[in-house]
Amino acid sequence: MRRLLAPLLPLLLLATLAACTPGQPFAAFQPRTDLVRLADTAAGRLSAQLQEEGRAAATIRLGRLEPVVGGSETPLSEMLMEQVAAGLVRRGHVIDRSLAPSLPELLFQGPQRPRELTLRGIAPTLDLGGTYAAGRDRVFVSLRVADSAEQRLLAADDFDLRQDADVRALLVNPDPAGYRRDLAGNYYLPR
DSSP states (O other): OOOHHHTHHHHHHHHHHOOOOOOOBBGGGOOOHHHHHHHHHHHHHHHHHHTTTTTTTTTTEEEEEESSSSOOHHHHHHHHHHHHHHHHHHHOEEEEOOOOOHHHHHHOOOOOHHHHHHTTOOOOEEEEEEEEEESSSSEEEEEEEEEETTEEEEEEEEEEEEOHHHHHHHHHHOTTOOOEEEETTTTEEOO
């Protein structure tokens, strides 16, 4: 048996090395990040916290998932917010697609906000927003649901994503001129 396997050992070693990508050994054997499952789990935890607060079927205005360090929304942030919103809808919440203020704007704009909402006849809603930060090999996400009338947080969830090829691709903002930016910050035109 050893004689039969001995000639195949170098081929097995070459196949293993070919599956590796530079800087990430054995990348072909690492599990992929399941973004849909992670977003749905986060939605479940947010919904459970809202139920504890007595807001089981509350209307939630969909906000933004903003980067902690400068920049703009990425495809990853937009997709995660949509997936969390879908998870909340599956749990009985109504999603309002009108643009919500960012969470810092909501929480730190002063005591006039609830009065203005009441005077205008606008029913107070909950706002879903949050932040994310890309580390070297992980993306850290914080989601928050705030009450716009009471200016307080009602639910929160934090999770992290492993930066596999899909997550890295979604963190790159496409340039309208057709240029792409690689992870080192260099711009190039795709072929």
